[in-house]
Amino acid sequence: MDLRQRVVRRSPFVVWTLNGLAAVSVLLFVHTMVRQNLSPDGQRDWPWSWQLLDAQSATAALMAGIGAIIARAQFARTVQPLLGGRAWPGIGHAPDGALAWTCHLVNSGQSAVVVVSVEYWIDFGVPAPAAEESAGPAPSTGWTDRAGAIAAVTPYGLRPGTDYRLASISPNSVFGGESNYLLGWLAEPALVVVRDLYVRVTVRDRLGDLHQRAISCLTDADRPLTHAVPDQV
Known part of the structure; x- marks a missing residue:
């Protein structure tokens, strides 16, 4: 990747x-x-x-x-934007004060950009429930939109808003310069199922150039989650 x-x-x-x-x-x-x-x-x-x-x-x-x-x-x-990602364990996102691994998009550039598209790639750590009897490898989604990513994790019993959430970022949304934006979070049940989550963001700058960056959300993720750290906004 x-x-x-x-x-x-x-x-x-x-x-x-x-x-x-x-x-x-x-x-x-x-x-x-x-x-x-x-x-x-x-x-x-x-x-x-x-x-x-x-x-x-x-x-x-x-x-x-x-x-x-x-x-x-x-x-x-x-x-030009300077896109990057930051992630840390925190509270305040998952229900009942549960810990969640949060992933954020950072634009360290000075100028605002306009979102063109947001895509997701999920690598699962376990086979799909319907394929548990087979010896094949755990599946991957390939690049898909938010609806496709949610549909891919639904067979595993993961509930949006309870076990995970992918932020709804619509096209033409504006990301300001030197700002931090939540891409999503995964609670413990989702971290057991999902091995890697990548978010690919395409944005347009003030000149009309298109920039693209894929963010690895689960690099160095704590498994299991043991403690929260203050928001690093």
Whole structure:
């Protein structure tokens, strides 16, 4: 499982516009420089008969095109999210003061982002009840949505809101910069059944670029849960 943050798509409109302007500025610069080094007779032939720009204007256009690409790259680094995950045992989520392993998404970047999608991957530690008699390995869900993840754990007798909860994060939700968001929690019964839980979040930054990060929620999880720690918000 690749847990690194990656850019899955750059904003097509911005990228194509800037790249197109840069390509035009390069062509204008080359045309102008070549034309200036031709003899008067050579300048009468097409396409050198066209005097599009003088040397100073062609150089300025080239610098502007390259500068726009560099500025876009610098701004993209400024507004990109820094997504990560944090998890710890706590109380206040499961009923009756029971301990639960809580998983949080952290955006350490300075700019807010918009949620595009949230997906879940569950690796079970025990076979499904219907397959207990077989000797096959415990199943995995693959990437699925929240409804699919809930449907996958239901045959194990896990009850949402009692044994676990996956936070409902709808598309177009906004994650602020330097903020912490609850992804979900698992009480002791769920920790017995679920070996690994991954949450893959795709977000859009202010430039329109899509960033994606998979969070491993149960890395270093206490099994069994023995104590709570203060919320690390």
